[in-house]
Amino acid sequence: MAERREQRARRHDMAAGHPGVRARQREQTRARLLAESRRLFAARGYAAVGLAEIVESAEVTKGALYHHFGGKAELFRAVLEEVQREVGERVAAAAEQQSDPWEQLAAGCQAFLTATTEPDLQRIMLIDGPAVLGWNEWRAMDEAASARHLTEALAVLVEAEVIPAQPVAPLARLLSGAMNEAALWLASSTDPEDLAHTRAALDRMLRALRQG
Amino acid sequence: MAERREQRARRHDMAAGHPGVRARQREQTRARLLAESRRLFAARGYAAVGLAEIVESAEVTKGALYHHFGGKAELFRAVLEEVQREVGERVAAAAEQQSDPWEQLAAGCQAFLTATTEPDLQRIMLIDGPAVLGWNEWRAMDEAASARHLTEALAVLVEAEVIPAQPVAPLARLLSGAMNEAALWLASSTDPEDLAHTRAALDRMLRALRQG
């Protein structure tokens, strides 16, 4: 119908380059779906956002969505991957600015706390992530994106005997969980001093690791 | 139809006492809905369980469910309240067996870790809870049921100068998050030694609080 011609026309207008109009259009559609669903999921949560609203915001149809993603959950997974990659990069960047392994750990943890305190990331990364994909899968993605840095940093410090010899996996999980929950708490906190207090408490927890 | 008479008959059969047949039947229906939905939510998660399955397992109808609860989310909230109350009681019981405030904290934390390592509690308490009700509401319920014990224990220790003076709220959140995530990790762990390692690491974290 007229509706269809309208959609087709719009798509045709926007990409006039010769080499790979198809590929370019494809990437753009995918990017718009990712961006809009990320925005909506972050704002109102996975369950409260319908596919209809997503495709409307992205100005495509459900057909496009299901052409690019396996379904609602897979779309969410793609969004989560993107978010976690960003956070992981921020953590890694902060750590790399330090040369001393111990300072790398401290800086990385503080950077993680800063990043995950942003409400838009929280709902996707910390709330809906485990519920939608299941904890095991969420954990695997988290490990691949950012918790890996934590585990590695701890392993280096144990190797260098800065931290007493002990399995690093449980330690990494304890610390990761502590930071996750603290970030969620901070986001709903009213007292602006809570951030400083939490940073201080986290720092004390980390420094305590050096003494057996 | 016949179906209806069947349901009515069953209900009539089971409660023959004179005083308050109504009230008793009411409680029983409510209890069955709670028990079955808890079982199903724990096994497969909130989103994967439909009301149809719940009422079928409980041998009632959706009418009964909506008579007792405001909807699916409120039913879940009631289940979560029950679960958290049980965990809170276990934590409190473990703490009360110790007389020394410090030992109370340690025992309470270890009991919490033991309790929340049970997979059936995890999905409801730690995964679906925040996602279904929102983190703020989940947090309020958690605080009322068990995190309160943690906050109080820390406050006592700060007051007694066993722990350096500092705000207890951030500390409680860090520790609570650490235990939550550790419990989730343990549930999906294969190495049986992980439990002991995690307990040891948690204990070290707690003991480290005593040194500034």
Add this chain to the structure above:
DNA sequence: CGTATTCGCATACCAGTGGTATGTCAACGA
């Protein structure tokens, strides 16, 4: 250059879901 093919969607449709409005019968109060 024509044209067959494939790719990237758009449309139409469906089964199942949470939620609601209404009906109904047994227990209770008077």
Add this chain to the structure above:
DNA sequence: TCGTTGACATACCACTGGTATGCGAATACG
């Protein structure tokens, strides 16, 4: 005894994620 009410049961609805199919422009091919 009898009207009232409480505790459901039934029937129905709007909507949601998911699927099957259709179609037209870009590309591969002779």
